[in-house]
Amino acid sequence: MALEAAGLQAVAFDGVAHGESAGRRTTVLDHVAGMHALQERHGRFAAVVGHSLGGLAAGIAVRDGLAAERYVAIAAPTGFDSVVASFRRLVGLPDALHEALCDRVARDLFPGEPGARERLDLVRHPVAADVPALFVHDVDDRMHGSAEARRLHAAHPGSELLVTAELGHNRVLDDPDVVAAVVEHASASLLVAR
Structure with a gap:
């Protein structure tokens, strides 16, 4: 279903x-x-x-008051600690450094944000239940594993989960079935209102 057919206009930005x-x-x-x-x-x-990071940001924005009927996260991490864990894994730092690295990154990137690690976590602080959510993740995502979407799905009762295979972290965005599921989810409130 095309965006126009669903009555949607897309507004996008590069972070x-x-x-x-x-x-x-x-x-x-x-x-x-x-x-x-x-x-x-x-x-x-x-x-x-x-x-990815934009999926986490979208959830935080909606949770903290951005006005939206629905929310979709594709290949997103669960929160601050998850982003640091992915970085640590990708550069080969040992698990033993996780806490120290998280504390250092939180101090450096969010100096005026006490409690950033907890606040920037969609499992501990999910989007409100009245905002239907869809989580999409590929089992072959090497950036953020698909367990991230399963944890987000579990933390958001009533959410939908779409798990794909052989698409990885970026190709999941171009998959026709994923695009159709995202457009269907995004347009559902418009179709109910008509």
């Missing part, structure tokens, strides 16, 4: 230091700020959809 946007580093809070800026310009959203 800071992503895609064609400027910058060399970003935080999930930069993504959240971008979403709020878009909402100020375009109004309430039928759905907020994010990939």
Whole structure:
């Protein structure tokens, strides 16, 4: 189902230091700020959809007041600790360094945010139950394992879970079945209202 057929207009942005946007580093809070800026310009959203760090940011934004009817996270980590764990694993740092690395990153990236590790966690602090959520993840995702989506799904009662195979972290975005499921989920509140 195409966005237009569902009555949806897409508004998208590249997060800071992503895609064609400027910058060399970003935080999930930069993504959240971008979403709020878009909402100020375009109004309430039928759905907020994010990939990877953007999926985590979308959930945090909606949880913390961004006006959206629905939420979709594709290949998203569960929170702060999960992002650090993925980084640590990808660069080959041992598990024993996890706590010290999390504490250091939290101090450096969020100096005025006490409790950032807990606050930026969608398992401990999920999106409200009245915002239907869809979690999409591929079993072959090497960035953030599919267990992330299973944990998010468990923390969000009533959410939907779509697990794919052989698509990895990025190709999941181009899969026709994934695109159809995301558009169907995003447009569901519009179809009920008609």
